[in-house]
Amino acid sequence: MKLGDGEFLLPERRARIDEVIANRTRSLVVVMEAVCDPQNVNAVLRTAEAFGIQELHVIEGPMKPFDRNKKISQNADKWLDVVRWKDAGDCLRALKARGFLVYATHLGEGSRDLAELSFAQPVALVFGNEHRGVSREAVALADACYAIPMRGFSQSFNVSVAAAISLARAVDRRLVERGRHGDLPPAEAEALRLRFYANSVKQRVRVAKAERSAERRAQRSR
């Protein structure tokens, strides 16, 4: 049984997957540096997925290694590429070597307004720890630091809110500056399509099994 060929899926599900693939990108990526609260990590993953982001980088904090939180990886890894790092420098240098501009959310001297940033090139958006923000190393390696204008007494946005506002802006700008947002090269799109087909088939098999056993239980109790 070849799971990747999609013949076990309903045409609607295949069409949905194809639509998602067409909107997927790896030229805008999200980096979470030492974000501690698993709820926040999950919220950022969910929001990024909804914006068509395929690739996220998670840099472990000193407090709580990301790997130990099973719930996160189980929900997200199937549909996203989550890359884990132990060191912020290694992660950001690798992204820069691949041609990404690194924009770190950080309010300091020389910080710019989110609205001023260009998204014509591939961009990695870096979000820092809930309390300490991004590290000095990340600030030093960033091509730009930016902040979302705050107009009230609150000193900061929740990290998932900051990610949502940044990604919404980034997608808008990409449509203007690059003409499109989803931009996987054909070979990558095809590989991802087969993976998503396979994931969906496995999901259907699981659901069908669960339904059958629920039915059997119901019959027995009659």
Next chain:
Amino acid sequence: MKLGDGEFLLPERRARIDEVIANRTRSLVVVMEAVCDPQNVNAVLRTAEAFGIQELHVIEGPMKPFDRNKKISQNADKWLDVVRWKDAGDCLRALKARGFLVYATHLGEGSRDLAELSFAQPVALVFGNEHRGVSREAVALADACYAIPMRGFSQSFNVSVAAAISLARAVDRRLVERGRHGDLPPAEAEALRLRFYANSVKQRVRVAKAERSAERRAQRSR
């Protein structure tokens, strides 16, 4: 002791309050209809405050009356005007009578993209229940229904994320279409200034008391 005159506050605190007041608005308001999770309500209040929104309307759901959640009102009511309603129709008709256009987040026939909406006039943004969305009554009363484009498998944004993306967009458009975001009339600004001064003085008195009693405890334990 007149708390409202601000003479008990440090000049920096007074300047901060004045800056917040200059960025405050009541011509963009947020309506939450039957949002159940107090964490979500709090997150929306915090985000709205950060965007300079002064007035929020909370319509009680059938499940959990908003009033009973003390934590929410204690944190937010001091710096925001949170108006509670039992009926969505009453709330939205009152806002329309005051000249607000009502935009409800709802994906249906005739729904528009957030990016298409005009914010030249006063606008009330309506966010619905986490599971059921906005009510039929709210959809019927809305001047427009809108959705935030979803590009992945996720079917919806978390309500606080949807509010953040909508408010960021609304503020951007207001700056373009109205020339400014903060726009309290002088008399309203002055009334709010006195209230914020008074809140801040009370806060200082509380902090000072807490510090003194902590000091006494520390001295006793020496």
